[in-house]
Amino acid sequence: MSQRIGTHDVVVVIGTGGMGLAVARRLAAGRRLLLADWSADGLGAAVSALRGEGHAVEGHTVDVSQRDSVEKLAAAAGAAGRVDAVIHTAGVSPVMATARQIYEVDLLGTAHVVDAFLPAASPGTSLVCVASMAGHFASLPADVERHLATAPTEELLHHKGIDLDGEPALAYVVAKRGNQLRVQAAARAWGGRGARLNTVSPGVISTPMGAQELQGAAGAHIQAMVELSGARRVGTADDIASAAAFLAGPESSFITGNDLLVDGGAVSAQRWNTTPSA
């Protein structure tokens, strides 16, 4: 079926996993969608599926851990038209990656997206980066927080608080806290272009990544967190798409440099409730 490809209203979705596809389906109708992922096979399948559903979509391979790769994607978005929204969902988790990979993809990758899309931002552009409720469990020294928020991107991985050979689970907590802080610290620069950026921090979400974590070494602990939470269920990718759509749209125009925790109450229960009956 033929499609009308406009030259305006571009939406960029990075990551074609569970959340990326749900976000793309929520935001892409009537816009020009640039869909990006590092796996050419996964990307090709996602582009075909969304095209078949009527979306005007083009695929771009990107490795978010590589600055020049993200810059190429941002340049393509800027050339395609006015960039309305960028939703960054690509990432790796402790069960599937080493600490080094987590820092390179989750921490550095998000910093690359924040940097590279700034020149393509214009009044009304909204960037949403997916962090994690894991970032809410971090309790880091002030100098580590300052480094994560404000260090030049090329120095981001070089700090005594970042152990590239350490525990993946700890790396994930630091990296996701880093996402929240980096976005917070960049809000003024993005505001200079009339643009906004925020993070969404999901709880346990039923995506391929969420399923792998539930089957991994920390699975019983994660399941217990879900049972203790206010919602008493895992989240869906659509729950995250709803939050991303809110932050990408005009109803959140006074919200920037912030984090939206979408966790079914898991973090609050960890703090204030100790047993399922409490």
Ligand SMILES: NC(=O)c1ccc[n+]([C@@H]2O[C@H](COP(=O)([O-])OP(=O)(O)OC[C@H]3O[C@@H](n4cnc5c(N)ncnc54)[C@H](OP(=O)(O)O)[C@@H]3O)[C@@H](O)[C@H]2O)c1
């Ligand atoms: N699911 C959860 O329970 C949960 C909870 C909290 C936070 N999060 C965060 O939410 C985000 C999305 O997670 P998800 O559940 O949608 O995961 P997912 O289904 O595994 O999707 C992640 C996508 O990112 C891609 N990717 C990985 N490394 C990349 C790189 N260097 N460059 C470009 N693309 C890359 C993956 O490709 P491949 O599959 O080919 O590797 C995959 O398509 C992640 O940042 C994750 O940390 C998830």
